[in-house]
Amino acid sequence: MAAVLRRGASFICLGSSQLLSGGCKHGRTCILPFFSSNNRNSSSSSKIKVDLDSSTGIAVVKFQNPPVNSMSLDFLTEFVISLEKLELDKSCRGVILTSAQPKIFSAGLDILEMYGKSPEHYAEFWKSVQDIWLKMYGYRKMTIAAINGFSPAGGCLVALSCDYRIMADNPRYRIGLNETQLGIVAPFWFKDTMVNTVGHRTAELSLQFGLMYSPSDALKIGLVDQLVPEENVLGTATETMTKWLAIPDHAREISKSMLRKPTVDRLLASRDADTKNFVNFVSRDSIQKSLGLYLTMLKERKE
Numbered sequence: 001m002a003a004v005l006r007r008g009a010s011f012i013c014l015g016s017s018q019l020l021s022g023g024c025k026h027g028r029t030c031i032l033p034f035f036s037s038n039n040r041n042s043s044s045s046s047k048i049k050v051d052l053d054s055s056t057g058i059a060v061v062k063f064q065n066p067p068v069n070s071m072s073l074d075f076l077t078e079f080v081i082s083l084e085k086l087e088l089d090k091s092c093r094g095v096i097l098t099s100a101q102p103k104i105f106s107a108g109l110d111i112l113e114m115y116g117k118s119p120e121h122y123a124e125f126w127k128s129v130q131d132i133w134l135k136m137y138g139y140r141k142m143t144i145a146a147i148n149g150f151s152p153a154g155g156c157l158v159a160l161s162c163d164y165r166i167m168a169d170n171p172r173y174r175i176g177l178n179e180t181q182l183g184i185v186a187p188f189w190f191k192d193t194m195v196n197t198v199g200h201r202t203a204e205l206s207l208q209f210g211l212m213y214s215p216s217d218a219l220k221i222g223l224v225d226q227l228v229p230e231e232n233v234l235g236t237a238t239e240t241m242t243k244w245l246a247i248p249d250h251a252r253e254i255s256k257s258m259l260r261k262p263t264v265d266r267l268l269a270s271r272d273a274d275t276k277n278f279v280n281f282v283s284r285d286s287i288q289k290s291l292g293l294y295l296t297m298l299k300e301r302k303e
């Protein structure tokens with residue numbers, strides 16, 4: 001039985017029951033939107049903060065999973081629920097993704113979810129990674145990534161899945177699909193997303209070397225669309241979204257679907273095989289060893 005708390009106009013539901021929200025179907029703790037009296041609807045689960053301005057139709061979704069916004073199973077579950085709710089909300093026309101953490105957009109998939117766990121856990125985790133990509137790449141509403149920090153691997157994939165990317169022009173930041181540097185392999189749908197954005201030859205170099213690009217190099221290869229001073233990232237994203245929203249929604253949405261559906265369909269046609277492939281791959285001793293060494297390297301860097 002779920003514990004349901006009512007706090008003013010907001011509901012919080014805890015547990016696996018779905019008494020109040022279609023969004024709680026994943027059986028995890030979730031918090032329903034808090035409706036205020038003005039045009040802003042905010043909701044804040046533990047890892048994702050949503051702020052929807054229904055007068056403009058623009059929602060800002062902030063990652064708040066310290067220290068580095070790594071995408072754990074819980075993070076991905078909350079993220080997909082938030083996007084589902086916004087997709088169903090008629091007052092929302094566009095979504096900006098950004099980070100509440102300084103200097104980091106997202107450190108990518110949580111490596112601890114792929115290290116030292118059971119095959120069942122790997123399968124559950126991988127399905128949630130597939131879910132977020134399928135949701136984002138096929139998202140009906142306009143999406144902008146406001147990339148205000150480092151964005152390796154899964155963080156880069158999330159940005160690539162948006163319709164437009166604005167990055168902070170800070171030469172210390174990096175973005176890219178660096179999987180091979182960890183001794184792992186970006187699956188075919190990560191690769192497809194990269195190829196669709198930067199072209200085949202650049203993707204060949206990028207994926208094989210596991211290249212991480214500075215903002216100016218990322219702009220050169222078309223991995224991001226625009227660089228702005230760090231303090232202007234969210235403001236520019238909001239202005240840009242307003243321009244895109246001048247296009248009639250149905251026309252933009254159908255155009256996006258024509259371009260992206262074949263890529264989405266490739267994964268939909270082979271989800272189970274892709275999951276099995278991931279579980280077999282990540283369970284190998286050699287891959288576990290690589291991930292263990294990488295985690296140690298991350299820790300030792302600080303000492």
Ligand SMILES: CCCCC/C=C\CCCC/C=C/C(=O)SCCNC(=O)CCNC(=O)[C@H](O)C(C)(C)COP(=O)(O)OP(=O)(O)OC[C@H]1O[C@@H](n2cnc3c(N)ncnc32)[C@H](O)[C@@H]1OP(=O)(O)O
Nearest residue numbers: 070107108109110111112150152153154184185278281298
């Ligand atoms: C053909 C078959 C194919 C089948 C498929 C097979 C394989 C699947 C591939 C799966 C695709 C994988 C995608 C991914 O996203 S893998 C993750 C890649 N991410 C990274 O490489 C980023 C690693 N992190 C960093 O580079 C840095 O942390 C940073 C983001 C630049 C931030 O640096 P800094 O501010 O200095 O923070 P720290 O390094 O000190 O980190 C703070 C703590 O956070 C831990 N951490 C960092 N990143 C991760 C992560 N991704 N997952 C889990 N934990 C992470 C770090 O260890 C620190 O922990 P501590 O405080 O306990 O020491």
